[in-house]
Amino acid sequence: MSRENAVHSTGVTPGWYGVDPETMDLKADPHERYRGLRESQPVNLTPNNEWRLSRYADIQHLLKHSHSGMRDLDGLIPGETREETDASRFMLRMDPPDHDRIRRLVSKAFTPRALDAIRPSIQPLVDQELDKAVTRGEMDLVSDLALMVPAASMCAMLGVPFEDRDRLSRLVSVATYRLAKRALPDLQEEAEAAIFELAEYMFALIEQRRQQPSDDILGLMVSAEEAGDRLDTEELLQQSIGLLIAGLETTIGLIANGMIAFSRNPEEFRRLGRSPDLIDSAVEECLRFEPSVPMTLRVLWEDMTIDGITIPANATVFGVLIGANRDPAVFSDPDRFDIGRAEARHCSFGGGIHFCLGSHLARMNAAMAFEGMAKRFDSVSVDESAIEWAPSLFRIPGKVPARVVPR
Numbered sequence: 020m021s022r023e024n025a026v027h028s029t030g031v032t033p034g035w036y037g038v039d040p041e042t043m044d045l046k047a048d049p050h051e052r053y054r055g056l057r058e059s060q061p062v063n064l065t066p067n068n069e070w071r072l073s074r075y076a077d078i079q080h081l082l083k084h085s086h087s088g089m090r091d092l093d094g095l096i097p098g099e100t101r102e103e104t105d106a107s108r109f110m111l112r113m114d115p116p117d118h119d120r121i122r123r124l125v126s127k128a129f130t131p132r133a134l135d136a137i138r139p140s141i142q143p144l145v146d147q148e149l150d151k152a153v154t155r156g157e158m159d160l161v162s163d164l165a166l167m168v169p170a171a172s173m174c175a176m177l178g179v180p181f182e183d184r185d186r187l188s189r190l191v192s193v194a195t196y197r198l199a200k201r202a203l204p205d206l207q208e209e210a211e212a213a214i215f216e217l218a219e220y221m222f223a224l225i226e227q228r229r230q231q232p233s234d235d236i237l238g239l240m241v242s243a244e245e246a247g248d249r250l251d252t253e254e255l256l257q258q259s260i261g262l263l264i265a266g267l268e269t270t271i272g273l274i275a276n277g278m279i280a281f282s283r284n285p286e287e288f289r290r291l292g293r294s295p296d297l298i299d300s301a302v303e304e305c306l307r308f309e310p311s312v313p314m315t316l317r318v319l320w321e322d323m324t325i326d327g328i329t330i331p332a333n334a335t336v337f338g339v340l341i342g343a344n345r346d347p348a349v350f351s352d353p354d355r356f357d358i359g360r361a362e363a364r365h366c367s368f369g370g371g372i373h374f375c376l377g378s379h380l381a382r383m384n385a386a387m388a389f390e391g392m393a394k395r396f397d398s399v400s401v402d403e404s405a406i407e408w409a410p411s412l413f414r415i416p417g418k419v420p421a422r423v424v425p426r
């Protein structure tokens with residue numbers, strides 16, 4: 020069945036239904052729009068011939084139980100040529116068995132234990148940067164916090180000096196434009212150049228680790244082995260660059276969007292200051308309330324029927340995570356920001372075999388950032404009119420100026 024025919028046979032009228040990512044500003048305050056989509060078209064066919072699901076239960080089904088993957092029935096990544104698909108070996112773009120083999124090997128290095136081990140080297144950097152903000156009384160919540168914490172983690176993971184963080188962060192941030200080929204066509208050349216420079220940088224580090232094994236995460240990845248199997252150089256390059264791309268911007272978004280939520284809900288910020296043991300649920304609530312990755316996707320390998328609508332095999336289906344996280348069928352009073360909420364798991368890290376491998380690191384970084392802020396400050400007031408958004412596929416603030424009042 021061709022895709023074109025398949026669309027007509029569903030009987031569904033394609034449309035954006037109030038959420039058109041190519042023409043609308045969906046960064047500043049998208050929730051009302053996504054609520055409208057979930058309520059009016061929970062099973063939505065877009066004019067681009069792609070599907071979007073926005074209810075929690077449908078997304079859980081898509082990610083955990085459907086017969087689907089990252090490549091279509093011809094083995095192609097949607098929108099990519101055969102050559103591009105074949106060259107693409109980052110785990111998030113692969114299907115089993117290749118996906119499982121690579122994920123298993125990387126997971127051997129990327130354990131919660133290995134991540135906890137880098138925390139002591141990051142904490143002093145975070146403390147030192149935040150102490151400067153105490154005397155200033157103002158800060159940019161992106162450069163002084165949301166970028167600084169994951170950048171420090173990134174340097175520790177790669178075993179490179181903290182001084183390299185600006186160069187690396189800039190390269191990684193430009194490289195993410197590669198994920199938004201259609202949305203950001205003008206930035207593709209720049210993105211390719213950044214990926215090339217990153218590859219050169221990582222190649223040198225990998226070669227160093229081969230000469231002299233080390234116990235940072237990159238070193239552990241180089242030596243990770245299972246039944247005589249190891250990652251080859253190309254695989255190592257793609258996983259290490261992929262980890263940076265998948266992890267840096269998303270975490271900046273979590274921390275910066277989380278701090279905006281705290282500024283809008285000052286009582287919740289004070290509550291965290293009074294009750295530091297709420298830190299874990301506060302991080303989960305920030306992940307639920309303002310997800311930095313609004314959606315993830317799968318390609319169906321067989322027809323899937325929801326509400327009597329049959330989505331055909333080979334269709335690209337987006338799980339609208341940002342919509343599911345505020346689904347009232349699962350979360351009570353979903354538009355309320357409540358750091359003590361103890362409810363179902365949010366969808367922000369996706370699900371199934373591609374569930375975010377960096378979730379532990381992201382949580383650790385966010386906890387360090389929010390804890391550091393709540394310990395030092397009584398209030399944080401974001402200048403909402405001065406918020407700038409990064410030109411990213413994700414919801415990542417580029418600048419968030421704020422006044423901070425020390426405790």
Ligand code: HEM
Pocket residue numbers: 082110111112122261262263265266267269270273310311312314315316367368369370371372373374375376377378380381
């Ligand atoms: C708040 C921060 C983060 C968010 C919101 C986030 C979100 C996601 C999402 C939605 C997916 C796709 C899951 C799916 O389709 O089922 C994913 C996959 C992935 N993420 Fe994250 N992520 C974050 C941080 C990180 C970090 C810090 C790293 C590592 C440094 C990382 C590494 C990965 C990897 C490797 C995958 C692919 C896993 C696979 O294909 O098996 N992420 N993430």
